[in-house]
Amino acid sequence: MADQRSEDRDTAASPAALALRWEEPPEGPVLVILDQTRLPAEEVELVCTDVPVLVEAIRSLAVRGAPLLGIAGAYGVALAAARGFDVDEAAESLAHARPTAVNLGYGVRRAAAAYHAAAKAGADAQGAAAAALAEARALHREDAEASERMAAHGLALLDELLPAGGYRLLTHCNTGALVSGGGGTALAVAAAVHRVGQLRRLWVDETRPLLQGARLTAYEAGRAGMAYTLLTDNAAGSLFAAGEVDAVLIGADRIAADGSVANKVGSYPLAVLARYHHVPFVVVAPTSTVDLGTADGASIEIEQRPGHEVTDITVPYAPAAGAQAGTGIPVAPLGTQAYNPAFDVTPPELVTALVTEAGVVSPVTGDGIAELCARSRSGNGMMSI
Template identity: 80%
Template sequence: MADQYAQSSEDKRPTQIPAVPAIRWDDPPEGPVLVLLDQTRLPGEEIELVCTDAPALVDAIRRLAVRGAPLLGIAGAYGVALAAARGFDVDEAADSLAGARPTAVNLAYGARRAQAAYRTAAASGADPRRAAGAALEAARALHAEDAEASTRMAAHGLALLDELLPGGQHRVLTHCNTGALVSGGEGTAFAVALKAHREGRLRRLWVDETRPLLQGARLTAYEAARNGMAYTLLTDNAAGSLFAAGEVDAVLIGADRIAADGSVANKVGSYPLAVLARYHHVPFIVVAPVTTVDPGTPDGAAIEVEQRGGHEVTEVTAPYVPVAGMEAGGGIPVAPLGTQAYNPAFDVTPPELVTAIVTEEGVLSPVTAEGLAELCARSRQVTIS
């Protein structure tokens, strides 16, 4: 019954989808700008947003036009550099960016890193232009580091898959979107699957739809198609039957925050997959850069989980195509008027359900607070040296 579910991946026609960078700095004559690929318009349109100040970027972050933990860190750093380059209040910009989405620790990390670079330069006597240049240099360095981390995570992740699942031809289930759209490189969890595909060891990528905003259906399928991968889309609530049928060899997800004890906050729906994986004896693997680990958050209960608007659940949005005269981005009601909705953006998986955490510095398994602290300490030593 191996491929009875595989409808979407057998069409091998070229996708004709160009690779538009998820984020880029531009410096036109009228002044520097930060340019974002608007992910709310994918996969139907590749439209770029131009941000000229931090408030515009904060709005883009909250609307999920730019999203994903590593990329949010990069965006936060560039946002502070943008404020500095245009002569706005750098501290105010850093504060507003750091708090734009509370769960994603990388966002605050990136904003504070660029802010620190600006402050250090200013304190050493640099004029505003040179201090702004220091902030931009910090943002570009973070961007480059994340790209390198992505490559290393992919290598470590595939080696782990090959160790856990000898023989190759892996069938991997993923949730939400963790590819180039969330990274300075080719992603986190998706990058592992992509490397397996390129080396002929990916049999099937199972793509969770990821309700309510369909990041899997809209974005992961978009990236899988662009890369010619064998993939199949499923609704989130079909995952259990897929496990029961023996069709999943491993689960690969990303993370928005990893607490000091190894608890993992990721897109809501990740925790049920961890429970299913444990019951069915399937490895549950988290792939994230060390910057996603937050030693200041002691455990899963201390992670602030972002609660989003109920309309995302009670309405189906039309992200890029007007429906029945609606404006793009409008909602089609699917619940009675006045229905209350529970809409956490993330859930938290305890460390005992995580088979391994894959970072650019290596693989942690079993997942323990002590092991995570050693991994972070090793990362700091590498960065300093």
């Protein structure tokens, strides 16, 4: 079960503190998430007391973003363990809640492995649950630290690629604190550029059909005081043609072993535009988003979402005339079929650089990806190829 809490908040508060947290009230542990479908008009929290509610929150995009999904998945396993539910069943349902974002399964597996290792070592149910929670908290901390390092690496890369400074950056979808345990991925780099006074303009794609850029990236950019401008997705080409974009920064939901990048649909056209106009196209993602078990872009499972997200305009928080919150207003004829992939895939040859917490890979190749992951997972620190 879940309840909702809507509170007045200090608008200067960091969304990183709002996106997700673990609480232990007297009635039992809960996972509290910020319902991102209600932003920017309302900051409403969902209180998840069991895994089915969390799975639905993931599927409905109340909680979203590759790194944060991993964290949510890990806490979900801990929640099942702490409340005495079947941990393996919970892990299975969580891991398959959304198919493309590899971090979700990664977080679930880490927490489940910690739970089973503790149980095998003789821990009772409470001790095993505590081990799962400790692993979820460790992943949360690691992601926050990774955000800081990605921001630093991304800033250094932009300084190298564009030494004149004063960057005009184009971003797609939402990649800030709302997708992370820390400052985010691509938007964390933009925020670092802003903090050193080098951000001339942040161009924000609205990101159809669910408008994560318009609703969420604009929300975060405004809080941070960035100079930003919102544009329709199909206006990006005119910006490139006018010479108004210095670099493109996006995140990733899965990176295949060959360097192919699955990200929010609309990313691939930006990569093509960037290549034609000789503009750097930079992907910012933690190494946990790299899936060496997926050979190439064609092997990435692409989530297909409901057609009504395209044929209807959803009203999640502010009812239009005669509509109720959470309903859709049809914009296409009744019975219209819709093509609605959540992601597209950008081939590695169109990616200028991959920025991770462990360093930068450029050019993006299978060998470079493999070496990066080997160094990262052996704990040998930073690298740049």
